[in-house]
Amino acid sequence: MNKRFSMLFSVTAVAVLAATLFGSTYTQTQIVGTSMSATADNDPIQQIHDMGGLKLVMPQAFAAVDCENIEEGRNVVAFDLTGQSVDLPILGHTPDAPKTYSAMTFSGQVPGPTLRVTQGDVVMMTLTIPDDEPTPHGNDMHASEMSAGNFGKVMPGESKTYCYVAQVPGTFKYHCSGVDVAAMDQHVLSGMYGMTIVDPINGYKPLLAEKTAVSDGNVVRDRQVYSADALEFQLQYNQLYLTEDGNYDQGAMFNHDTTLTVVNGMSFGYVPNAKHNELIKGDAGKNIFVAQPWNSEDLAQYQSQLLFIEAGQKVRFFVENQGNEPVFWHIVGEIIDRVTQGNVVQAKGIETYDIGGSSGIIADVVFDEPGVYVAVNHDYAAIFTGAATVMVVGDPFGLNEQLGTSASSYAELLGNPSDAVPPMGQDSVAHPKLNLHGLYSDDRAAEIAEQLGI
Ligand SMILES: [Cu+2]
Numbered sequence: 001m002n003k004r005f006s007m008l009f010s011v012t013a014v015a016v017l018a019a020t021l022f023g024s025t026y027t028q029t030q031i032v033g034t035s036m037s038a039t040a041d042n043d044p045i046q047q048i049h050d051m052g053g054l055k056l057v058m059p060q061a062f063a064a065v066d067c068e069n070i071e072e073g074r075n076v077v078a079f080d081l082t083g084q085s086v087d088l089p090i091l092g093h094t095p096d097a098p099k100t101y102s103a104m105t106f107s108g109q110v111p112g113p114t115l116r117v118t119q120g121d122v123v124m125m126t127l128t129i130p131d132d133e134p135t136p137h138g139n140d141m142h143a144s145e146m147s148a149g150n151f152g153k154v155m156p157g158e159s160k161t162y163c164y165v166a167q168v169p170g171t172f173k174y175h176c177s178g179v180d181v182a183a184m185d186q187h188v189l190s191g192m193y194g195m196t197i198v199d200p201i202n203g204y205k206p207l208l209a210e211k212t213a214v215s216d217g218n219v220v221r222d223r224q225v226y227s228a229d230a231l232e233f234q235l236q237y238n239q240l241y242l243t244e245d246g247n248y249d250q251g252a253m254f255n256h257d258t259t260l261t262v263v264n265g266m267s268f269g270y271v272p273n274a275k276h277n278e279l280i281k282g283d284a285g286k287n288i289f290v291a292q293p294w295n296s297e298d299l300a301q302y303q304s305q306l307l308f309i310e311a312g313q314k315v316r317f318f319v320e321n322q323g324n325e326p327v328f329w330h331i332v333g334e335i336i337d338r339v340t341q342g343n344v345v346q347a348k349g350i351e352t353y354d355i356g357g358s359s360g361i362i363a364d365v366v367f368d369e370p371g372v373y374v375a376v377n378h379d380y381a382a383i384f385t386g387a388a389t390v391m392v393v394g395d396p397f398g399l400n401e402q403l404g405t406s407a408s409s410y411a412e413l414l415g416n417p418s419d420a421v422p423p424m425g426q427d428s429v430a431h432p433k434l435n436l437h438g439l440y441s442d443d444r445a446a447e448i449a450e451q452l453g454i
Helices: 003-031 044-050 054-062 184-189 250-254 274-281 297-302 399-403 442-452
Strands: 076-089 100-106 115-118 122-128 159-165 170-175 193-199 207-215 218-226 230-240 260-263 307-309 314-321 327-332 336-341 344-350 352-355 359-366 371-377 388-393
Touching: 076 115, 170 184, 170 314, 170 359, 184 230, 184 250, 193 230, 193 314, 207 336, 207 359, 218 359, 274 399, 297 442, 314 327, 314 352, 327 359, 336 352, 344 352, 352 359
Parallel strands: 076 122, 115 193, 230 314, 307 388
Antiparallel strands: 076 100, 122 159, 170 193, 207 218, 230 260, 314 359, 327 352, 327 371, 336 344, 336 359, 371 388
16 A cells, blocks of 8 residues: 555555544434433534534533633632744754754744643633744643533634543643644644643652662661652653754654654754863863753743753652654653653553653652652653753762852752753742743743843
8 A cells, every 4th residue: 555545545544534533423413312312493413504514513512611700719720821833943053154944833932831720610711823933823622521512623813721620639741732733734744732730739749769778787668758848840752753954744643753853842952061171171162961952041942952850859740642653751860750641650660651742741750869860751752862861969069068059059050951840830849040941932931031120
């Protein structure tokens, strides 16, 4: 079967599936005829027909929350997004020789802003598409439980709002639904994705870590309990499928032929930069890491940065696989102490956790030893196309003494990158300092710098 025929076959298969689903809905409507009896002025099939099909009827019938009539007592969190196409840099970009791709974004950044709420909150999502945007967009939020009809397209020059109760804790993708599903792959894989964190209503569980100790010459079990409080990071994995001139390449996507693997929108965005070279090697031009593509201060918000953690500190990672390939999530040098999905513990003391497409985990890790650790997608194609995130724990290079600083950690001295840190939530430990970093348009970077007070 040639490729073109195979694609057509897939489209036909989807159409048949859709017809089957519609067929079953149709049958069910007829079966519940006692409550929806078909009289001349109350024929459900005729009503659906008159209103232009099921799509228009379903949101009304199944919307979780009426935005105009929200139950008193529930906390309402407004989440405003703008659909915006913009060129953004890719690997190999320099200010002198710009190299960009045709990105599609929520609010001028990739990934879109992270929404963080507490279980039971009402999310009031408004998507606005500016007049001059060349295409409609939609927003499908996986944290919701309501009719897919809500995720339909919003036309340029228009806004659309929906509301739902975030009933289930965990991490959840949100993504552009394209133009009523058409071109959804292009919109998502060009940057229109983000994450919702729904904190459990009673907070996160303390972590029990199994260790051993020597007592009176015998090796014994040494259980250590860490409170729910944690320093937090967010890591979102995806792929770029691009033509030579930086446009979306659907053929490459169908073949799973990844151009670049991105973490929070950038390939190799969390590796050392010239400043780190200078501190550790005494020479800004001598690279510490094998690939340092973003190590010029002229790159502004795109200059690579590291993640800094204190030794012995408990860290909570929100990891979301936004992409088209599995993520074999592993930290070089560490064991993941606990993996949670929803509010359910899935694994403890595990070397690698597999995260399928459109899935997420909450990983708790205590880094006992100072040193350098690297979070990867342990798929070699992913590592070597960008999925390596370098983390420095404690002061492995003895820099504090050299710098004569009274800072208690590099996080306090050098700060952590803004796009790797989620908004504060239940049981969050504040980062001592944040720096501007991320796949932001210049306008968005200016807004974020203002929010951060930098
Ligand atoms: Cu879109």
